[in-house]
Amino acid sequence: MRKSRAEAFSDGVFAVAATLLVFSVQVPDVKTNLGHALLNLWPAYAAYAISFATIVVIWLNHHAVMDNIKAYDRTLLYLNGFLLMTIAVIPFPTFLLAKYLVAGHDDAPAAVAYGICMSLASLSFTLISLYARWRDLFVLRPNFYVFTIGQLLYPLGTVLSLVSTRLALAIYAAMVVYYGAYPLVYEARARRRGSARL
Amino acid sequence: MRKSRAEAFSDGVFAVAATLLVFSVQVPDVKTNLGHALLNLWPAYAAYAISFATIVVIWLNHHAVMDNIKAYDRTLLYLNGFLLMTIAVIPFPTFLLAKYLVAGHDDAPAAVAYGICMSLASLSFTLISLYARWRDLFVLRPNFYVFTIGQLLYPLGTVLSLVSTRLALAIYAAMVVYYGAYPLVYEARARRRGSARL
Amino acid sequence: MRKSRAEAFSDGVFAVAATLLVFSVQVPDVKTNLGHALLNLWPAYAAYAISFATIVVIWLNHHAVMDNIKAYDRTLLYLNGFLLMTIAVIPFPTFLLAKYLVAGHDDAPAAVAYGICMSLASLSFTLISLYARWRDLFVLRPNFYVFTIGQLLYPLGTVLSLVSTRLALAIYAAMVVYYGAYPLVYEARARRRGSARL
Amino acid sequence: MRKSRAEAFSDGVFAVAATLLVFSVQVPDVKTNLGHALLNLWPAYAAYAISFATIVVIWLNHHAVMDNIKAYDRTLLYLNGFLLMTIAVIPFPTFLLAKYLVAGHDDAPAAVAYGICMSLASLSFTLISLYARWRDLFVLRPNFYVFTIGQLLYPLGTVLSLVSTRLALAIYAAMVVYYGAYPLVYEARARRRGSARL
Numbered sequence: 001m002r003k004s005r006a007e008a009f010s011d012g013v014f015a016v017a018a019t020l021l022v023f024s025v026q027v028p029d030v031k032t033n034l035g036h037a038l039l040n041l042w043p044a045y046a047a048y049a050i051s052f053a054t055i056v057v058i059w060l061n062h063h064a065v066m067d068n069i070k071a072y073d074r075t076l077l078y079l080n081g082f083l084l085m086t087i088a089v090i091p092f093p094t095f096l097l098a099k100y101l102v103a104g105h106d107d108a109p110a111a112v113a114y115g116i117c118m119s120l121a122s123l124s125f126t127l128i129s130l131y132a133r134w135r136d137l138f139v140l141r142p143n144f145y146v147f148t149i150g151q152l153l154y155p156l157g158t159v160l161s162l163v164s165t166r167l168a169l170a171i172y173a174a175m176v177v178y179y180g181a182y183p184l185v186y187e188a189r190a191r192r193r194g195s196a197r198l
Numbered sequence: 199m200r201k202s203r204a205e206a207f208s209d210g211v212f213a214v215a216a217t218l219l220v221f222s223v224q225v226p227d228v229k230t231n232l233g234h235a236l237l238n239l240w241p242a243y244a245a246y247a248i249s250f251a252t253i254v255v256i257w258l259n260h261h262a263v264m265d266n267i268k269a270y271d272r273t274l275l276y277l278n279g280f281l282l283m284t285i286a287v288i289p290f291p292t293f294l295l296a297k298y299l300v301a302g303h304d305d306a307p308a309a310v311a312y313g314i315c316m317s318l319a320s321l322s323f324t325l326i327s328l329y330a331r332w333r334d335l336f337v338l339r340p341n342f343y344v345f346t347i348g349q350l351l352y353p354l355g356t357v358l359s360l361v362s363t364r365l366a367l368a369i370y371a372a373m374v375v376y377y378g379a380y381p382l383v384y385e386a387r388a389r390r391r392g393s394a395r396l
Numbered sequence: 397m398r399k400s401r402a403e404a405f406s407d408g409v410f411a412v413a414a415t416l417l418v419f420s421v422q423v424p425d426v427k428t429n430l431g432h433a434l435l436n437l438w439p440a441y442a443a444y445a446i447s448f449a450t451i452v453v454i455w456l457n458h459h460a461v462m463d464n465i466k467a468y469d470r471t472l473l474y475l476n477g478f479l480l481m482t483i484a485v486i487p488f489p490t491f492l493l494a495k496y497l498v499a500g501h502d503d504a505p506a507a508v509a510y511g512i513c514m515s516l517a518s519l520s521f522t523l524i525s526l527y528a529r530w531r532d533l534f535v536l537r538p539n540f541y542v543f544t545i546g547q548l549l550y551p552l553g554t555v556l557s558l559v560s561t562r563l564a565l566a567i568y569a570a571m572v573v574y575y576g577a578y579p580l581v582y583e584a585r586a587r588r589r590g591s592a593r594l
Numbered sequence: 595m596r597k598s599r600a601e602a603f604s605d606g607v608f609a610v611a612a613t614l615l616v617f618s619v620q621v622p623d624v625k626t627n628l629g630h631a632l633l634n635l636w637p638a639y640a641a642y643a644i645s646f647a648t649i650v651v652i653w654l655n656h657h658a659v660m661d662n663i664k665a666y667d668r669t670l671l672y673l674n675g676f677l678l679m680t681i682a683v684i685p686f687p688t689f690l691l692a693k694y695l696v697a698g699h700d701d702a703p704a705a706v707a708y709g710i711c712m713s714l715a716s717l718s719f720t721l722i723s724l725y726a727r728w729r730d731l732f733v734l735r736p737n738f739y740v741f742t743i744g745q746l747l748y749p750l751g752t753v754l755s756l757v758s759t760r761l762a763l764a765i766y767a768a769m770v771v772y773y774g775a776y777p778l779v780y781e782a783r784a785r786r787r788g789s790a791r792l
Contacts, residue, residue: 005205005261007599012213015606016412019614019682020217027689034690034700038707052682056675060668063599074258074385078378081254088217088250095225096232106232113236180672187668203403203459210411214610218415272456272583276576279452286415286448293423294430304430311434401601401657408609416613470654470781474774477650484613484646491621492628502628509632 006072006080010062013084018055020091024048024098043101050173051094055087057180058121064183065125068139069132079131083124086117093117097169108161111168115158118172122150150175204270204278208260211282216253218289222246222296241299248371249292255378256285256319262381263323266337267330277329281322284315291315295367306359309366313356316370320348348373402468402476409480410455416487417451420444420494439497446569447490453576454483454517460579461521464535465528475527479520482513489513493565504557507564511554514568518546546571600666600674604656607678612649614685618642618692637695644767645688649681651774652715658777659719662733663726673725677718680711687711691763702755705762709752712766716744744769 025044028037062083069076093114100110126148132138157171223242226235260281267274291312298308324346330336355369421440424433458479465472489510496506522544528534553567619638622631656677663670687708694704720742726732751765 005209008206008209008602009213009257011599011602012210012606013217015603016214016217016610017220018678019607019610020220022611022614022683022685025683025686027686027693030700032700034694035703035706038690038703048683049679052679053675056672056678059603060671060675074381077258078254078382081251081258084216084254085247085250089220089223089246091220092223092225096236099225100232106228106230109233109236112233183668184672203407206404206407207411207455210408211415214412214415215418218418272579275456276452276580279449279456282414282452283445283448287418287421287444289418290421290423294434297423298430304426304428307431307434310431401605404602404605405609405653408606409613412610412613413616416616470777473654474650474778477647477654480612480650481643481646485616485619485642487616488619488621492632495621496628502624502626505629505632508629 003066003069003072006077007066010066010080010084011059013088014055014059014062017088017090018052018059021048021051021055021094024051024091024094026099041102044098047094047098047101050169050176051090053176053180054118054172055090057176058087058125060183061125061179065128065132069137070139071137073135073137076128076131076135076137079124079128083121083128086121086124089117090121101165107165111161111165112158114172115154115161115168118150118175119154119158122154126151150179201264201267201270204275205264208264208278208282209257211286212253212257212260215286215288216250216257219246219249219253219292222249222289222292224297239300242296245292245296245299248367248374249288251374251378252316252370253285253288255374256323258381259323259377263326263330267335268337269335271333271335274326274329274333274335277322277326281319281326284319284322287315288319299363305363309359309363310356312370313352313359313366316348316373317352317356320352324349347376399462399465399468402473403462406458406462406476406480407455409484410451410458413484413486414448414451414455417444417447417490420447420487420490422495437498440494443490443494443497446565446572447486449572449576450514450568451483451486453572454521456579457521457575461524461528465533466535467533469531469533472524472527472531472533475520475524479517479524482517482520485513486517503561507557507561508554510568511550511557511564514546514571515550515554518550522547545574597660597663597666600671601660604660604674604678605653607682608649608653608656611682611684612646612653615642615645615649615688618645618685618688620693635696638692641688641692641695644763644770645684647770647774648712648766649684651770652681652719654777655719655773659722659726663731664733665731667729667731670722670725670729670731673718673722677715677722680715680718683711684715695759701759705755705759706752708766709748709755709762712744712769713748713752716748720745743772 024047025041028034028041030037066080072080093110093116096110097107097114100107133141153171153175157168157175160171161168222245223239226232226239228235264278270278291308291314294308295305295312298305331339351369351373355366355373358369359366420443421437424430424437426433462476468476489506489512492506492509493503496503529537549567549571553564553571556567557564618641619635622628622635624631660674666674687704687710690704690707691701694701727735747765747769751762751769754765755762
């Protein structure tokens with residue numbers, strides 16, 4: 001299996017899923033005062049931004065992991081397919097969160113659904129990582145603990161949704177910042193040591 | 199015709215069709231008890247997962263067949279276009295199945311529609327394979343019988359839908375497992391023989 | 397401008413437009429007799445198939461024209477952007493045709509809209525071809541008359557829609573067959589002369 | 595980070611966002627006189643055309659900027675992610691504008707939303723440009739003032755929407771022409787000087 005074509009399909013799914021997120025912001029159907037209706041949609045804008053940033057960050061980390069793999073076998077391709085299935089479903093809980101945060105009720109089940117999808121995405125990443133270690137497919141062994149954190153915090157957020165939706169959403173947003181910031185810190189450290197490459 | 203561009207278009211159609219499947223899970227429009235409504239959607243989640251897995255598996259097998267072809271001529275490109283037409287339509291019977299399985303009635307015609315689409319996808323694969331053999335375009339002759347099985351079982355599932363929707367769905371799910379597992383077995387055998395490449 | 401990236405964007409638009417056509421077949425919302433409702437959708441299936449085949453054929457011919465161009469300048473990229481705009485809009489008249497053919501009324505204005513979009517796609521192709529000739533950007537001069545035929549017949553179909561929708565649809569379907577068959581004939585002739593390449 | 599994969603993801607988002615714009619033209623649901631309903635949709639066609647042209651022009655300029663960058667670091671990839679987030683959201687204000695221009699009321703808030711999205715896209719471009727200058731990542735320093743103009747005129751259009759929607763739309767359309775025409779002028783000048791490359 002040439003890596004280039006597996007990447008083209010993966011990049012396609014990531015790009016389409018990210019772009020479909022725009023439907024989480026529903027065009028208001030009002031007779032008057034559209035400006036007011038647009039301001040009330042702010043939780044939908046926030047849900048869009050968090051999910052888009054999440055997909056971009058997962059895509060970058062997916063890329064970093066996959067670049068580090070010597071060769072793909074079928075099992076790895078299926079695990080990658082499972083990851084893509086969890087990415088492609090992200091618009092659904094985002095639509096849910098956007099709709100019910102705007103509606104102002106039943107946002108807890110929506111946050112649970114969001115957390116379950118993110119936990120599955122995190123799980124698929126861990127499975128890819130574990131399998132590639134087991135089969136010795138990595139060029140360089142990546143830092144395993146980084147992925148473990150998502151493995152713990154996304155399910156935690158899911159459970160906390162039942163207590164406080166806001167707390168859960170704060171955790172989901174924090175995870176994007178964490179996974180986005182980690183490589184930046186790493187890169188800054190590498191730059192100080194005289195190497196510009198990540 | 200450079201193969202790379204035909205592949206880019208094919209990969210694009212596969213990736214978009216797979217990602218559009220997310221619309222098979224419709225956002226519930228409820229005043230209360232969203233959690234309950236989300237649990238009732240389980241047949242939609244199953245339909246999403248089966249169709250996504252089907253597209254990933256067809257994409258992998260499409261890739262295996264196409265990599266094995268020396269050169270594309272126009273006829274092959276049209277047969278490939280017919281295959282893509284059957285892939286791009288998969289979201290429709292998936293939406294049907296998800297909607298009517300959740301609604302709890304008329305799931306038999308939905309399962310028939312699903313089976314017809316899958317039979318057409320299977321037929322297009324067989325036509326590509328037959329044409330490439332006839333024109334001697336294959337590098338290595340693939341195992342023909344593998345595709346013949348889909349050619350028989352998808353129409354069988356379609357007919358059985360009229361007797362039992364569950365039985366038909368079990369056949370469709372089994373086909374994904376079969377087409378997914380076959381290359382794994384093949385790969386494991388190759389690995390035992392000392393060759394790591396599929 | 398590297399050609400590869402212009403092609404990636406073009407292929408993406410073609411692939412997404414083709415895959416969005418699936419929404420021309422609307423999931424029926426019935427209480428009973430889904431089978432009957434699905435059979436009544438046959439004009440939608442036909443519209444889907446004709447538009448999908450049209451996009452595949454245009455994509456193949458687009459590829460043939462673009463492969464034959466030495467270098468892209470900005471003007472050519474804008475003309476290509478205009479072509480992509482006409483391709484990306486094809487789902488709209490297809491939705492129109494599918495809806496109003498199924499509804500059984502007002503299919504003439506839908507066929508006019510379809511014809512206008514196809515005439516614009518045909519016009520953009522002619523503009524690309526004329527510009528590339530004028531600036532001497534072609535490697536080999538393509539047969540100009542092939543494109544001229546679409547330039548005449550799509551507007552003719554548009555006008556005839558006002559007299560008979562069926563006649564217009566027959567012309568649109570014939571155009572796909574013509575543009576699809578022309579290179580096949582050409583290829584068969586080349587094969588007889590001992591060259592396998594198109 | 596290999597540039598090719600970052601470009602594939604970017605091109606995918608641009609292509610999908612452009613193609614989703616087709617949904618800004620809503621299929622009329624009428625019992626009679628579809629022709630009249632289609633003519634009344636002309637502001638939706640205009641909104642589609644302006645947004646499609648805007649995305650094509652931004653994509654071409656994005657390409658010109660990115661081709662000119664030696665190496666991507668994580669920060670640049672995040673800034674690119676922010677740009678893509680603003681591109682992927684363009685269908686939303688386009689849907690708004692199309693719907694409320696056709697409805698004939700509340701088009702001012704829609705034009706404000708459009709202007710805000712365009713201002714953010716313009717801002718993300720400026721941030722990429724500033725960062726690449728600061729880190730000395732450019733091969734050739736691009737003309738900075740070109741981007742500054744969008745930086746000023748899109749917010750101006752946004753504010754003017756509150757006074758006159760038509761004036762704001764004229765500014766948005768003029769920006770596409772400006773950003774599209776600038777490289778053409780530049781290219782024509784380069785051609786006169788004997789260099790064909792942009």
